[in-house]
Amino acid sequence: xxxxxxxxxxxxxxxxxxxxxxxxxxxxxxxxxxxxxxxxxxxxxxxxxxxxxxxxxxxxxxxxxxxxxxxxxxxxxxxxxxxxxxxxxxxxxxxxxxxxxxxxxxxxxxxxxxxxxxxxxxxxxxxxxxxxxxxxxxxxxxxxxxxxxxxxxxxxxxxxxxxxxxxxxxxxxxxxxxxxxxxxxxxxxxxxxxxxxxxxxxxxxxxxxxxxxxxxxxxxxxxxxxxxxxxxxxxxxxxxxxxxxxxxxxxxxxxxxxxxxxxxxxxxxxxxxxxxxxxxxxxxxxxxxxxxxxxxxxxxxxxxxxxxxxxxxxxxxxxxxxxxxxxxxxxxxxxxxxxxxxxxxxxxxxxxxxxxxxxxxxxxxxxxxxxxxxxxxxxxxxxxxxxxxxxxxxxxxxxxxx
Amino acid sequence: xxxxxxxxxxxxxxxxxxxxxxxxxxxxxxxxxxxxxxxxxxxxxxxxxxxxxxxxxxxxxxxxxxxxxxxxxxxxxxxxxxxxxxxxxxxxxxxxxxxxxxxxxxxxxxxxxxxxxxxxxxxxxxxxxxxxxxxxxxxxxxxxxxxxxxxxxxxxxxxxxxxxxxxxxxxxxxxxxxxxxxxxxxxxxxxxxxxxxxxxxxxxxxxxxxxxxxxxxxxxxxxxxxxxxxxxxxxxxxxxxxxxxxxxxxxxxxxxxxxxxxxxxxxxxxxxxxxxxxxxxxxxxxxxxxxxxxxxxxxxxxxxxxxxxxxxxxxxxxxxxxxxxxxxxxxxxxxxxxxxxxxxxxxxxxxxxxxxxxxxxxxxxxxxxxxxxxxxxxxxxxxxxxxxxxxxxxxxxxxxxx
Numbered sequence: 001x002x003x004x005x006x007x008x009x010x011x012x013x014x015x016x017x018x019x020x021x022x023x024x025x026x027x028x029x030x031x032x033x034x035x036x037x038x039x040x041x042x043x044x045x046x047x048x049x050x051x052x053x054x055x056x057x058x059x060x061x062x063x064x065x066x067x068x069x070x071x072x073x074x075x076x077x078x079x080x081x082x083x084x085x086x087x088x089x090x091x092x093x094x095x096x097x098x099x100x101x102x103x104x105x106x107x108x109x110x111x112x113x114x115x116x117x118x119x120x121x122x123x124x125x126x127x128x129x130x131x132x133x134x135x136x137x138x139x140x141x142x143x144x145x146x147x148x149x150x151x152x153x154x155x156x157x158x159x160x161x162x163x164x165x166x167x168x169x170x171x172x173x174x175x176x177x178x179x180x181x182x183x184x185x186x187x188x189x190x191x192x193x194x195x196x197x198x199x200x201x202x203x204x205x206x207x208x209x210x211x212x213x214x215x216x217x218x219x220x221x222x223x224x225x226x227x228x229x230x231x232x233x234x235x236x237x238x239x240x241x242x243x244x245x246x247x248x249x250x251x252x253x254x255x256x257x258x259x260x261x262x263x264x265x266x267x268x269x270x271x272x273x274x275x276x277x278x279x280x281x282x283x284x285x286x287x288x289x290x291x292x293x294x295x296x297x298x299x300x301x302x303x304x305x306x307x308x309x310x311x312x313x314x315x316x317x318x319x320x321x322x323x324x325x326x327x328x329x330x331x332x333x334x335x336x337x338x339x340x341x342x343x344x345x346x347x348x349x350x351x352x353x354x355x356x357x358x359x360x361x362x363x364x365x366x367x368x369x370x371x372x373x374x375x376x377x378x379x380x381x382x383x384x385x386x387x388x389x390x391x392x393x394x395x396x397x398x399x400x401x402x
Numbered sequence: 403x404x405x406x407x408x409x410x411x412x413x414x415x416x417x418x419x420x421x422x423x424x425x426x427x428x429x430x431x432x433x434x435x436x437x438x439x440x441x442x443x444x445x446x447x448x449x450x451x452x453x454x455x456x457x458x459x460x461x462x463x464x465x466x467x468x469x470x471x472x473x474x475x476x477x478x479x480x481x482x483x484x485x486x487x488x489x490x491x492x493x494x495x496x497x498x499x500x501x502x503x504x505x506x507x508x509x510x511x512x513x514x515x516x517x518x519x520x521x522x523x524x525x526x527x528x529x530x531x532x533x534x535x536x537x538x539x540x541x542x543x544x545x546x547x548x549x550x551x552x553x554x555x556x557x558x559x560x561x562x563x564x565x566x567x568x569x570x571x572x573x574x575x576x577x578x579x580x581x582x583x584x585x586x587x588x589x590x591x592x593x594x595x596x597x598x599x600x601x602x603x604x605x606x607x608x609x610x611x612x613x614x615x616x617x618x619x620x621x622x623x624x625x626x627x628x629x630x631x632x633x634x635x636x637x638x639x640x641x642x643x644x645x646x647x648x649x650x651x652x653x654x655x656x657x658x659x660x661x662x663x664x665x666x667x668x669x670x671x672x673x674x675x676x677x678x679x680x681x682x683x684x685x686x687x688x689x690x691x692x693x694x695x696x697x698x699x700x701x702x703x704x705x706x707x708x709x710x711x712x713x714x715x716x717x718x719x720x721x722x723x724x725x726x727x728x729x730x731x732x733x734x735x736x737x738x739x740x741x742x743x744x745x746x747x748x749x750x751x752x753x754x755x756x757x758x759x760x761x762x763x764x765x766x767x768x769x770x771x772x773x774x775x776x777x778x779x780x781x782x783x784x785x786x787x788x789x790x791x792x793x794x795x796x797x798x799x800x801x802x803x804x
Contacts, residue, residue: 015457049477055417057484064487067495068480071473075451078470082459085466093469097499098544119544142500142521 002124002165003028006038006134006156011171011230012076013043021171021230022083025129029089034124036163037131038156039080041072062107063143066136070096070144073133073152080131091129094119096136096144101155103137103145110137110145111213112154115162132159150211157214161221168223169236170210175229176237177202177209179252179400184388187401191251193238198251198343199225201377205341206256215239249353250344253394255387257338259289260312261369263304264319266329269296274303277319277326284318286311289339290372290381300329304370306381309335337369338387341379342394354378360397366390404526404567405430408440408536408558412575413632414478415445423573423632424485427531431491436526438565439533440558441482443474464509465545468538472498472546475535475554482533493531496521498538498546503557505539505547512539512547513615514556517564534561552613559616563623570625571638572612577631578639579604579611581654581802586790589803593653595640600653600745601627603779607743608658617641651755652746655796657789659740661691662714663771665706666721668731671698676705679721679728686720688713691741692774692783702731706772708783711737739771740789743781744796756780762799768792 005028007021021037029035040046049068053060060068077093084091096103099119103110123130134152137145147154153170160168177199180188194202196219203212209227218225218239228236267273278288286307294302307315316333319326347353357378361368366389370381382390395401407427414420423439431437442448451470455462462470479495486493498505501521505512525532536554539547549556555572562570579601582590596604598621605614611629620627620641630638669675680690688709696704709717718735721728749755759780763770768791772783784792797803 018458052477052481053484056420056481057488060484061487064480064483064495067483067497068477071476071480074473074476075454075470078466078473079454079458081466081469082455082462085463086459093466095469 001167002034002036002163003167003169004036004038004156004160004163004165005169005171006152007040007171007230008152008173009040009043009045010173012039012080018079018083022080022087022089024230026084026087026089029129035129036120036124036159036165037080037129038134038152038159039073039076039131040134040152041069042076042079045072045075066107066144066146069146070133070136073135077131077133084129084131089129090127091131092123093131093133094123095133096138099132101137101158103139103147105139105141105145107143107145109148110139111147112137112158112217115158117162120159120163147213150214153211153214154217157217157221157223157225160223161217165223167226168218169226169228170214171228171230172209173229173231174209175232175234176227177207177239177252180254180391180395181207184255184391185395188395189401191237192235193240194251195345196239196241197376198345199239201341201343201374202252202254205254205339205343205377205379206258207252207254210239249346249350250342250398250400251346252344253340253342253391253398253400255338255340255391257384257387258309259306259337259339259381260309261304261306261334261337261381262312262315262319262331263302263333264326264328264331265302266300266327267303268327269299269301273327277303280318280322280326281307281315284314286315286318290370290379292370306337306339306370336384337381338384339379339381340387340390340394341377342398343377345376347378348375356397357394360393361390364389364393366393403569404436404438404565405569405571406438406440406558406562406565406567407571407573408554409442409573409632410554410575411442411445411447413573414441414482420481420485424482424489424491426632428486428489428491431531437531438522438526438561438567439482439531440536440554440561441475441478441533442536442554443471444478444481447474447477468509468546468548471548472535472538475537479533479535486531486533491531492529493533494525495533495535496525497535498540501534503539503560505541505549507541507543507547509545509547511550512541513549514539514560514619517560519564522561522565549615552616555613555616556619559619559623559625559627562625563619567625569628570620571628571630572616573630573632574611575631575633576611577634577636578629579609579641579654582656582793582797583609586657586793587797590797591803593639594637595642596653597747598641598643599778600747601641603743603745603776604654604656607656607741607745607779607781608660609654609656612641651748651752652744652800652802653748654746655742655744655793655800655802657740657742657793659786659789660711661708661739661741661783662711663706663708663736663739663783664714664717664721664733665704665735666728666730666733667704668702669705670729671701671703675729679705682720682724682728683709683717686716688717688720692772692781694772708739708741708772738786739783740786741781741783742789742792742796743779744800745779747778749780750777758799759796762795763792766791766795768795
């Protein structure tokens with residue numbers, strides 16, 4: 001059996017944790033399995049490197065930033081190989097050049113195009129544990145790229161897909177995917193199995209347990225993921241195409257506080273106005289989430305939408321700069337908002353889900369500002385201060401603890 | 403004009419020094435020249451990485467150690483590129499994979515086999531300063547190698563040779579090659595020009611200003627080297643095939659305190675005994691320097707030789723283990739010794755040089771234990787405590803200050 005195991009930066013932050021991971025990998029190896037390990041940079045290494053760069057140049061080129069950041073994972077994998085060798089387990093570390101992990105050109109936000117398997121296969125055949133740098137690729141110029149935060153999950157899935165692994169385990173500091181954040185909703189329940197689509201909706205709705213691009217790729221290549229804790233041996237959550245039916249309408253509820261609302265008012269009520277506004281934002285790589293448009297009146301209309309808080313400043317500046325061309329009369333924003341979403345394949349065939357959600361919020365006296373839905377997700381925008389209460393109310397309303 | 407500039411780890415130890423180097427390179431670039439910069443790891447980075455490795459595994463594999471150490475130079479070059487970009491000078495950093503610097507397979511002590519020029523040429527044609535990681539290569543397995551301490555000098559020479567550079571400048575913390583170490587001999591004089599052979603003999607005799615393998619390579623490919631300071635704009639020392647005749651018998655004097663003497667006594671006085679002893683050491687990669695063999699008596703003889711202090715422990719263990727087979731009756735060693743050498747092409751045609759050297763030592767009451775000579779070098783082994791006095795005495799004896 002071939003197993004891919006991915007460990008995040010906190011799992012390899014110091015000597016003790018490195019050996020903890022090494023021992024887990026050694027156990028798997030000693031059961032006769034082939035093992036590929038994917039690692040992130042140790043602890044806060046990436047942030048420290050970013051600080052070093054900022055000291056030299058507040059606006060470093062992304063190409064050079066990737067050249068700098070990729071050293072972080074290389075240190076992790078080399079030390080892990082040494083730890084395994086200390087435990088008398090044959091191991092070899094490989095970076096993105098050595099594997100080779102081909103990616104698109106875009107520095108800081110690349111995507112994998114394909115993964116060569118020759119070198120890894122060769123090392124596995126020699127019965128070595130192969131330790132691969134997460135988060136990084138090589139583009140067609142022969143330069144390092146990085147995949148953006150959380151990219152090591154995607155590296156693990158890409159390797160599992162290319163190598164036809166039997167298992168892809170994502171180790172994290174929680175022991176699986178929960179029906180809600182257990183720190184906010186104490187009676188949240190660990191989910192045994194969840195579909196790719198549900199996981200994807202949860203990941204994009206604020207559940208930070210998996211990088212959403214890794215889930216997309218896992219779905220595309222049919223890689224079954226296991227999310228489990230690096231600190232214990234609990235079973236974890238299985239992410240797959242068809243999950244065991246747990247007789248639940250919804251699978252989980254998540255909150256995303258990294259949200260801001262922007263309203264542009266008095267724009268001309270004619271075709272193309274909204275397009276121009278959102279096209280302007282898209283050109284600056286600003287993702288717009290929920291959109292609400294008022295009915296036109298006096299030849300003008302108001303448009304309200306949400307962006308991530310990270311993009312808020314740039315979004316306001318970009319629109320301000322083109323205010324006249326976009327026929328915007330007035331603009332305002334609110335950072336004190338949060339998205340709360342329920343996700344579940346079960347809601348496809350059950351029209352009462354939205355009503356149950358709104359009832360739970362209403363009973364808790366929580367006002368809904370905006371609503372957005374997909375086939376298996378309902379998202380509401382509420383005041384940020386109400387977010388935690390909303391999670392508890394909805395979790396109880398659907399009886400998710402059982 | 404194409405100029406290769408190499409800066410050591412202390413020259414890029416912090417932000418201020420990085421910008422000092424960046425400005426020097428920018429000046430060269432702004433004169434219209436093409437510039438390749440070779441950098442070592444920042445400050446004590448390499449030692450810090452070695453400590454990290456030792457924490458995990460006291461005997462890490464050299465392959466993984468190289469994987470770890472090569473991150474050091476990659477951080478340097480990425481930050482230097484950012485610094486140059488901050489000064490509005492186009493720059494790009496390249497590691498050994500990107501260049502590509504092909505080396506022999508041996509981790510920790512590799513040699514360059516050949517250097518690809520396509521990528522560098524392409525970047526220079528785009529009028530970028532190209533910043534290359536020193537000290538590292540890639541072997542035919544596609545793994546990182548390192549060249550051993552001081553290897554960045556060799557990287558600079560290898561690039562200068564491959565790219566047919568017009569100049570290869572080695573920047574260091576002294577402003578050239580001196581007739582003796584100025585910290586020991588205050589009236590030591592900076593040498594304007596020196597031949598490859600003289601430089602080589604000086605480098606292997608304890609003058610730490612250039613890595614001896616880099617001088618060998620420079621001689622082989624006819625790369626003229628300039629040794630100069632990164633802290634001022636002094637002219638420095640030119641290393642070339644035919645140096646300007648400075649009417650000096652000898653060019654310089656150097657001491658090497660990293661020396662130990664080993665004596666093996668009572669070995670059988672028959673052909674092959676010495677061969678067996680030195681072959682045993684060679685198999686363990688222990689270099690033997692000066693050798694002295696006593697005249698046989700009672701069918702036995704004594705052999706005395708020097709090794710570097712780093713190899714002393716292993717040399718003693720290796721010989722001890724094979725004591726009987728090598729017919730050794732007794733062994734002892736002395737770490738408190740030093741080699742003092744004079745080097746100069748002029749001594750080829752002047753038989754009085756050795757006499758002058760010995761007279762200087764005798765006048766200072768310094769005892770000579772062993773003597774070794776090459777065509778352009780005379781080395782004596784003396785007590786370590788006398789080394790500094792010997793340098794001054796010989797420097798004065800030959801009137802090198804003039």
